[in-house]
Amino acid sequence: MTDPSEYPNQGYDEWIDAIAAGEGYHLVCPEGHGSLPPRRICPECGAGGLAEEPLPASGEIETYSVTHVASPRFEDDAPYAIAIATFGDVAITGQVRDVSPENVDAGMVVTVDVDESATDDEPVVVFRPR
Amino acid sequence: MTDVRIAGVGLTHFGNHPERTGRDMFAEAAGMAVSDAGVQRADVEALHYGNFMGSLAEHQSHQGPLMAEAAGLDCQATRYETACASSGAAAREAVRAIEHGDADVIVAGGMERMNNMGTAGATEGLAIAADELHEVRAGVTFPGAYALMARAYFQEFGGDREDLAHVAVKNHENALGNETAQYQRAITVEDVLEAPMVSSPLGLYDSCPISDGASATVLTSEEYAEEHDLDAPVAVTGTGQAGDRMALHDRESYVRTPAAEEAAEQAYTDAGVVPGDVDLAEVHDCFTIAEVLALESLGFYGPGEGIGAARRGETTADGDRPVNLSGGLKAKGHPVGATGASQLAELTKLLRGDHVNSDAVPDAEVGVAHNAGGTVASCVVHVLEVVA
Numbered sequence: 266m267t268d269p270s271e272y273p274n275q276g277y278d279e280w281i282d283a284i285a286a287g288e289g290y291h292l293v294c295p296e297g298h299g300s301l302p303p304r305r306i307c308p309e310c311g312a313g314g315l316a317e318e319p320l321p322a323s324g325e326i327e328t329y330s331v332t333h334v335a336s337p338r339f340e341d342d343a344p345y346a347i348a349i350a351t352f353g354d355v356a357i358t359g360q361v362r363d364v365s366p367e368n369v370d371a372g373m374v375v376t377v378d379v380d381e382s383a384t385d386d387e388p389v390v391v392f393r394p395r
Numbered sequence: 396m397t398d399v400r401i402a403g404v405g406l407t408h409f410g411n412h413p414e415r416t417g418r419d420m421f422a423e424a425a426g427m428a429v430s431d432a433g434v435q436r437a438d439v440e441a442l443h444y445g446n447f448m449g450s451l452a453e454h455q456s457h458q459g460p461l462m463a464e465a466a467g468l469d470c471q472a473t474r475y476e477t478a479c480a481s482s483g484a485a486a487r488e489a490v491r492a493i494e495h496g497d498a499d500v501i502v503a504g505g506m507e508r509m510n511n512m513g514t515a516g517a518t519e520g521l522a523i524a525a526d527e528l529h530e531v532r533a534g535v536t537f538p539g540a541y542a543l544m545a546r547a548y549f550q551e552f553g554g555d556r557e558d559l560a561h562v563a564v565k566n567h568e569n570a571l572g573n574e575t576a577q578y579q580r581a582i583t584v585e586d587v588l589e590a591p592m593v594s595s596p597l598g599l600y601d602s603c604p605i606s607d608g609a610s611a612t613v614l615t616s617e618e619y620a621e622e623h624d625l626d627a628p629v630a631v632t633g634t635g636q637a638g639d640r641m642a643l644h645d646r647e648s649y650v651r652t653p654a655a656e657e658a659a660e661q662a663y664t665d666a667g668v669v670p671g672d673v674d675l676a677e678v679h680d681c682f683t684i685a686e687v688l689a690l691e692s693l694g695f696y697g698p699g700e701g702i703g704a705a706r707r708g709e710t711t712a713d714g715d716r717p718v719n720l721s722g723g724l725k726a727k728g729h730p731v732g733a734t735g736a737s738q739l740a741e742l743t744k745l746l747r748g749d750h751v752n753s754d755a756v757p758d759a760e761v762g763v764a765h766n767a768g769g770t771v772a773s774c775v776v777h778v779l780e781v782v783a
């Protein structure tokens with residue numbers, strides 16, 4: 266499979282860079298529906314003209330799992346905790362870092378950041394306990 | 396509108412067959428289905444074929460004409476891809492084409508080759524059914540995504556790993572006599588609970604295996620079946636398909652599958668039945684939690700009530716409404732692109748009385764097949780009835 270680092274993904278790459286710089290954002294349509302980039306059309310109402318707005322400083326873990334059998338991209342990262350956390354009107358999927366996987370729990374308040382995969386050094390969206 | 400008959404079905408053995416080519420497996424399944432139906436090959440007007448990762452596994456796209464040729468069919472052929480619901484979607488389009496009078500005889504089926512990629516390759520291949528940028532790059536695997544749903548279900552409704560273990564035990568039990576099933580081996584609740592963790596709370600025995608295999612059905616119009624005096628007592632009386640947001644994190648709920656609810660509603664309305672009329676079902680149990688979500692989305696149980704169904708013995712072979720008498724994806728195997736049509740094949744045999752488990756449902760008249768893609772961003776539901 267082509268190495269993910271070999272091609273650019275306009276809109277997504279900038280979003281990753283912004284989160285890494287502590288300036289994470291999400292998209293909001295004129296009706297106020299939140300979504301994640303890259304996105305041209307609001308999936309909720311079909312509106313265009315999506316504007317970037319800052320992500321809330323913290324989010325909350327809704328559900329999580331500790332993955333022991335990883336794909337080749339993450340074989341050196343396993344076991345790792347994967348979670349869905351809500352940040353205001355968007356939810357994001359990421360890995361939970363700075364806490365041992367068995368101590369991850371729903372309701373945990375987290376910040377979002379970008380870290381590296383231990384397997385291939387590619388950027389990974391991560392959550393850290395606040 | 397014509398009732399679409401299932402005139403013939405064919406299945407290869409599902410299992411670990413890394414040396415078999417996709418074309419060979421599909422040729423076997425399609426050949427069986429055409430023989431079983433008793434139709435002339437020349438009468439087949441189209442092949443509707445499901446396949447998910449053949450572009451990775453065999454470096455082969457444009458599989459439609461390749462598979463038609465392999466099956467000895469000289470007709471138009473199209474490959475459908477909706478992840479694990481690929482051949483469910485292929486069959487649905489065949490049903491609709493016959494209903495609309497576009498064709499009288501269509502072969503619908505699917506194939507997947509996975510074990511030649513190795514466990515790591517197949518794991519990576521399966522993951523591409525999720526959102527590459529927002530899920531896969533974060534480390535979401537196919538079991539990991541369903542694990543997120545399972546944890547959310549436990550949190551919202553209760554239930555535990557032991558409840559889920561009963562789903563796996565039941566489906567293994569059902570596959571014991573099924574000669575095309577990958578596992579013909581009984582397991583215990585303890586086996587499931589003690590198996591290595593894959594993605595908590597789902598362990599190895601909560602997960603379907605990596606499988607190679609093919610499935611095929613021959614669908615005909617009612618008129619064609621009667622004119623040619625076919626022995627085709629089972630009809631597809633209802634079909635439905637619906638979609639949802641791709642990434643799990645964009646769903647309103649992680650414990651409901653509205654695409655399945657909507658597809659079921661369409662199929663029930665089309666057939667003129669209600670959930671209470673359904674005698675048996677084949678549902679998409681790629682993971683134990685998936686069977687629970689399927690039971691609830693099909694209207695057999697309210698939200699939060701499906702988790703104990705297997706444990707209470709309501710969905711076992713001797714229960715009120717047996718589910719996955721074939722062994723399900725869990726024990727029968729899950730060659731992704733073949734699964735949807737294989738459910739139709741198993742249900743047809745169960746309903747017409749020539750399945751090894753037909754004795755469990757001697758008076759059954761209505762069966763339902765539930766075939767899901769990804770984390771149910773795609774879902775196809777069919778209602779099958781004995782009509783002759």
Ligand SMILES: [Zn+2]
Nearest residue numbers: 294298307310
């Ligand atoms: Zn909107």
